[in-house]
Amino acid sequence: MPSRSRQNWQVIASCLAVLGIMCGIVAYSPTLYRMFCAATGYGGTTQRVAADAAAVSAQTVTVAFDASVAPGLDWRFAPVERTVAVHLGEQKLVYFTAENLGSTPAVAHATFNVTPQSSGIYFNKIQCFCFNEERLDAHQKVQMPVVFYVDPAFGKDPEMHGVTVITLGYTFFRSANPQNAKDLARFLVDAPPDAAHGKALFAERCSACHALDANKLGPALGGVVGRRVGSAAGYNYSPAVKNADFVWSADKLDRWLADPRAFIPGARMPVRVLDAPSRKDLIAYLERESGKAEAKPAIAGAASSEQAR
Numbered sequence: 001m002p003s004r005s006r007q008n009w010q011v012i013a014s015c016l017a018v019l020g021i022m023c024g025i026v027a028y029s030p031t032l033y034r035m036f037c038a039a040t041g042y043g044g045t046t047q048r049v050a051a052d053a054a055a056v057s058a059q060t061v062t063v064a065f066d067a068s069v070a071p072g073l074d075w076r077f078a079p080v081e082r083t084v085a086v087h088l089g090e091q092k093l094v095y096f097t098a099e100n101l102g103s104t105p106a107v108a109h110a111t112f113n114v115t116p117q118s119s120g121i122y123f124n125k126i127q128c129f130c131f132n133e134e135r136l137d138a139h140q141k142v143q144m145p146v147v148f149y150v151d152p153a154f155g156k157d158p159e160m161h162g163v164t165v166i167t168l169g170y171t172f173f174r175s176a177n178p179q180n181a182k183d184l185a186r187f188l189v190d191a192p193p194d195a196a197h198g199k200a201l202f203a204e205r206c207s208a209c210h211a212l213d214a215n216k217l218g219p220a221l222g223g224v225v226g227r228r229v230g231s232a233a234g235y236n237y238s239p240a241v242k243n244a245d246f247v248w249s250a251d252k253l254d255r256w257l258a259d260p261r262a263f264i265p266g267a268r269m270p271v272r273v274l275d276a277p278s279r280k281d282l283i284a285y286l287e288r289e290s291g292k293a294e295a296k297p298a299i300a301g302a303a304s305s306e307q308a309r
């Protein structure tokens with residue numbers, strides 16, 4: 001039957017066309033892919049993000065913390081504060097303490113959950129100990145930071161009306177594969193700065209906008225320590241940063257990273273690193289790279305065509 005097989009071909013052809021378009025979108029648009037992941041929280045119940053939410057709303061919500069330890073792991077684990085009130089969109093830093101009560105080192109990993117479950121998509125974690133296997137030596141005690149915000153869209157979702165408390169719960173389990181464990185000692189209060197950890201943080205939290213040797217959305221950062229502020233060749237700075245007048249030191253970087261827009265009002269960098277140990281590690285990395293890597297002259301136009309807001 002020629003007409004039937006022709007119809008079939010038409011169906012197959014249109015399927016292939018749609019598939020082709022979708023492949024094209026995915027291949028050519030990492031941005032769309034990222035938007036998809038950010039919108040769906042793909043890869044976890046809650047999302048992990050690099051930048052501040054665009055706006056901080058006047059509306060607040062209470063976030064409560066819950067911590068427990070599964071049987072078989074001799075740890076004490078608790079939030080430092082039981083609850084905090086946050087403005088929607090506001091970045092918040094909280095701490096959890098963990099202590100190995102046993103007399104041998106132990107590796108564990110944390111799982112988390114957010115209740116009510118439907119609020120999970122609005123709960124964004126920027127930094128958390130929950131992404132890795134973690135190791136605590138015998139009797140070691142650490143304070144672990146979690147940085148999060150609640151998406152302002154929470155306030156506009158009719159399903160969320162009446163939700164006044166979001167609970168973030170963690171459970172630590174003894175780990176089945178302790179080989180890849182990270183050492184929780186990096187959270188010890190007076191741990192020395194760790195440039196290697198700084199490098200990992202840089203890749204995670206800065207490299208979307210910064211490289212060492214080229215301008216991207218933000219200026220090149222190789223050699224930034226000891227460099228005059230706002231002076232990466234070929235980068236189109238905000239007037240506020242261009243007109244600032246000082247040389248980047250560890251101390252100035254610390255204040256900048258804690259809150260760029262408080263340090264230089266009018267600055268355009270939308271990212272903050274709220275916890276001091278991470279700032280210390282990032283700065284140790286930038287200092288190390290400033291010792292050996294000089295910023296290459298920027299590729300003309302790379303910065304001016306992409307303006308950060």
Ligand code: HEC
Binds near residue numbers: 231271
């Ligand atoms: C979302 C993009 C973005 C991310 C992520 C980001 N930055 Fe930036 N950064 C910028 C922009 C844009 C500027 C320029 C600010 C201006 O001109 O007002 C900047 C400027 C800077 C400067 C000043 C450089 C100079 O030449 O004076 C430093 C230092 C810096 N960033 C460090 C960092 C570090 C460290 C991280 C990671 C924790 C980071 N930034 C993450 C966008 C970003």
